[in-house]
Amino acid sequence: MxxxxxxxxxxxxxxxxxxxxxxxxxxxxxxxxxxxxxxxxxxxxxxxxxxxxxxxxxxxxxxxxxxxxxxQPGASSAAGAIFAIIGLGAIDILILLPIVLPVFGSLIAVLVSGIGVFLAGGFTLVAGPFLDFPGGPATALLAGVGIMGLGVFMTALCAVFVKWLIDATVWYARLHYRVLKPALDQGRI
Amino acid sequence: MPEHIDTQLKKGVLTLCVLTLLNRRDGYAYDIAADLSKAIGMGEGTIYPLMRRMQTDGLVETYLVESAAGPSRKYYRLTAAGRRALEAQTAEWRTFADAVEAVLAEPAAATAETKGELTQ
Known part of the structure; x- marks a missing residue:
């Protein structure tokens, strides 16, 4: 060449x-x-x-x-890293898919329920005092704030876990760099 | 698969080798690649992905040196984190090599005895 x-x-x-x-x-x-x-x-x-x-x-x-x-951890750099790693062929996507899909599925489920809980908390906070909330309006306000906090916590937990998951993927891929392969292929040991 | 073991072994110590070479003196990639290619049979082109990765990890940094012939050359030197990594990895390697050596040197009888003890 x-x-x-x-x-x-x-x-x-x-x-x-x-x-x-x-x-x-x-x-x-x-x-x-x-x-x-x-x-x-x-x-x-x-x-x-x-x-x-x-x-x-x-x-x-x-x-x-x-x-x-x-x-710069973020959505676009995460996508870039994942695509580049798939291009590397380091991760056999067919083998990993059965593991990865449930993990991502659970993550999305937690994320969606986190948002749902947040909205439910918001509803309790706003509408609770006007409806016949057990314990009176003050309890409704407190419960609303508490439930919204739980929603935020679930969403944040999800974000932390996603970051950790991508870090782990990058680490795993790096283990699989076939750095020495060319030399060995040519029998130049 | 002897070739496979070979590849895995070399891959594991490559960073340590580069750290050691750079600890002796700053170098540019061509020299490091030539040294390692001669010493452990590494493909020369692989030095660049490796150096980039070590740079990402903050183990090495680069500076340019004017060259009499042609364009200026990019030299690599260890960072403080790189020197710490070198110390840690050297110790790790020594421990590991000693342990493997001990296993290899163990007489066959002793191995059988230990096995007997384990199964009892």
């Missing part, structure tokens, strides 16, 4: 990253070829020692996803 071919395959694999991030990565590999040339190695030698550019691009994209999630 020539230098140009390696770089173009790498670039193709990095589509989806921001332009500065992709440029920085490409520059790393360009510099590697420069240093290799200064070392008296041919382009083909350096390219072979580097390994498979498609595979490297997938790992770099997964790493960029993990980094974005670490720096």
């Amino acid at each position: 020539t230098r140009a071919e390696f770089i173009s395959r790498l670039k193709r694999g990095l589509v989806g990253l921001s332009a500065p991030a992709a440029d920085e990565i490409v520059q790393d590999y360009e510099a590697h070829f420069d240093a290799g040339a200064a070392d008296g190695r041919s382009e083909a030698e350096v390219a072979e020692a580097l390994g498979d550019p498609d595979r490297l691009a997938r790992e770099l994209r997964a790493e960029a996803g993990a980094r974005a999630w670490n720096q």
